[in-house]
Amino acid sequence: MTQKEWNDTLKKYLEGSCTPEEEEQIQAWYSKQSTDALSLPAEEKKAIEKRMWKNIRHEMTPKGSVFRWIWAAAASVVLVLGYFLWPSPSYRQEGVLVLPDGTEVHLGENASLNYDKDFNLTHRNVSLQGSAFFDVKPDKSKPFIITSGELVTEVVGTSFEIAQKHDQIEVRVVTGAVTVYNPRLKNQNKVVLSPNQKAVYHLLYKNFNQTLVETPVPLPSKESVEKKFVFENTPLKKVAETFKAVYGIEFEIDDPNMENCLVSADLENLPMFTKLELVCKSVEASYTIRETTVYLNGEGCNLN
Structure with missing residues (x-):
């Protein structure tokens, strides 16, 4: 069974529409799960618990051991289902990563990207360690914000690269407009970059140099x-x-x-x-x- 098929089976179980054979598969899975898994948002947890209690009341018998097993199954799915149905909020790999909002991130060697479970629901905030190229899906209602070390890069929809080095951070813009700043330096102006421009932030001196990229390309x-x-x-x-x-x-x-x-x-x-x-x-x-x-x-x- 593929990961997608398994996710679909879990969804069917919560909806009460899975077959007896599928129920047996899920029950066997429950018995092997630990409770060390990702938590779901309160609303999701409440909805799943409601469905589980419905199953519990339906399946309850005078045998206490059966009741305890079903309750353990309910608790297990509340804790574990998030792992299968929601993407992991942390990635460490070299290659192309597509975020839930459709943004593409090309992670550099040994780079990592982190975001929480509310990404694209209430915000589009991520944190980056290392270097990456971003092709951000436009969404004016939720700016895309990247924290990389001391620097914050804020965009709506554009493509650009962030390169972190031992003594500086570079932001190079390909399309659109990008705003770069250090949130701790209240008196420092934000730097706004256009295509074929870059900002170099010096970690030691806490300042920016704004100039052109080494190889400009046509818009x-x-x-x-x-x-x-x-x-x-x-x-x-x-x-x-x-x-x-x-x-x-x-x-x-x-x-x-x-x-x-x-x-x-x-x-x-x-x-x-x-x-x-x-x-x-x-x-x-x-x-x-x-x-x-x-x-x-x-x-x-x-x-x-």
Whole structure:
């Protein structure tokens, strides 16, 4: 019998609809169970106890030993049924984990994720040890909140990665918006991250550095725009606007004289920073990154 079939049989027993053979299987199982199991919420426990007392009254005979056995069965199912019908609130494994709300979690090596039995009922709070990538199911009524060491990451529906190292915690965003903060530091502003941004929290200094990820990727809605990275005598200002639209990153041209510098290049299917370096070489410019903005620097160009 598979786990699902066994769960279904337990449900049928509580509903009073299982066959005599299935009842015998459950009774045999009862006799082998210990009471060391997960507890259910009070409402669930009360409902099951009500069903069990109904069975007890139906099955009661003058023989005290039979009564005691049935009561032990009732107590056993109240304590043990939660193990079979509700997912374990703690996971320690490497691979993909699908939470009750539909959120996918890709746990890194030796990572663990914990949540309680009320997850997705009254909240979506989890705690993470180690590193993981999250693809969170949208639900505006219940924000998804991850506690990882000193850091709290709060989202509604997005995809991002949390990487814990010995002296810092990194949060890197792929889609959506993510809020990161240390709840103990009341005077510290919360950091809001957009796609292709990351926050590095330094455990020693208790502060954040907000910058760009090492390898920005096109926004999901812009994945088919690689053809836009073929430029023919295109003003630098237009090129910068294309980068911004595709990657969701702010680009600024320091010197207005550079805006009309012409770019001719085929930059399809190259990493973003490789594209940027080739653009800069074509107009004798350079770039710097300050926080989450890319600045193009140069002295202009000769358009004659």
